[in-house]
Amino acid sequence: MITGPTETQHGRSVDGADWPAVAAELDAHGCALTPQLLTPQECRELTALYDRPERFRTTVDMARHRFGSGQYRYFAEPLPEPVRALRRALYPHLLTVARDWAARLGRPAPWPDSLDEWLALCHEAGQVKCSQILLRYEEGDWNALHRDIFGEMVFPLQVVIGLDEHGTDYTGGEFLLVEQRPRAQSRGTTTVLPQGHGLVFTTRDRPIRSARGWSAGPVRHGVSTVRSGRRHALGLVFHDA
Template sequence: MIPTTSPGRAADRVAATDWAALAAEIDAFGCAPTGQLLTPGECAAVAALYDEERYFRSTVDMARHRFGSGRYRYFREPFPELPAELREALYPRLLPIARDWAARLRRPAPWPDTLAEWLELCHEAGQTKPTPILLRYGPGDWNALHRDLYGDLVFPLQVVIGLDAAGADYTGGEFLLVEQRPRAQSRGTSLTLPQGHGLVFTTRDRPVPSARGWSAAPVRHGVSTVRTGRRHTLGLVFHDAA
């Protein structure tokens, strides 16, 4: 790992999160805030990585692919310390939620106890490309509603962390979540990410109560148009890409 700050502190903040309350909130809404995971200084250090080519395996121009407007960059391995530390610390906290959801939906739960074991399974299935990303939006940029699947093996939860101060560094750019409810109109959620705070949300779908017990409600996420300034976010997906 490439150092960007002193080790351990981000993982301690992950551990201090009330994960029981978070699990209840994500059950209710499909997403839930973690509280502060990074300090403003750490946020600035991560955002500054965007201009360092050596940390990334590829860059995606969203307008070119009709994904929206703006750019994001996929990290290459070895990851900078903070993204690596957060991903390692978050996986075991999210794992019980993932397994509970699989049980409700009567699906397999293929996720081992450690992130390293899970990524090894991804690699054996041909999903070998790292998926943590750093996103940068400027005025007029936005991200279309989508799901980050990347292959047959999918971890059902992911995390985004705001790196800039909403209202000061940028305006607009709300995180959007749209849930397609069984036999009903879709439900939308809009949130502003405080600097250094994380948001856990569902990758593909989530269990919702239905007349038959539990049904899978498909969920997509995106970002509304940034009006002014510059918005950076760190995206942590827990499965690799084919």
């Protein structure tokens, strides 16, 4: 059982973020850190769930699929309370950015006001599998650059939360974001995930200002090689698989 803050308290931690500043960071870099969303105790309890396979619908060995090296598991329903509560609390804030980006790129914005309505549309389209991820990296593990797209229904932003303390529990293992700039070389960004803090980042692409207005800049993400220790992270995706 996961103990700690209630859904209301998780909502307050999310609502207390400086969302205009987060949006500005997303515009500048394609990713942005949030304040602390999970307590150290919650981080430890979520990490401990990794060794309870009954809580997950499937396990992926990254080396087997040539995704890198390491392992991750997709949660089964019902989700642990902190995962469910944070996903629900984050959606309205990310929705504002998603709609703004769609307007800049001249794209439709199919995302309703509530997460439940959006997930219902995903399910109608055949995307019915839980997409929330718990990842584990040992020394020497890494994650290849990729995108978490599981079908036609895609939400343009997602969040990863660090569950261990960088420099104490592990070294290396920085989050990588690489974007393809219009008519230019690709740009890379690295971020250390503080324990319990989230990193909001773009799922597929984002608006990049160019001489001709706004262009869609393709983005992929991954994880650099873990130099020592063990690294866990929680991935919150806002479309189902």
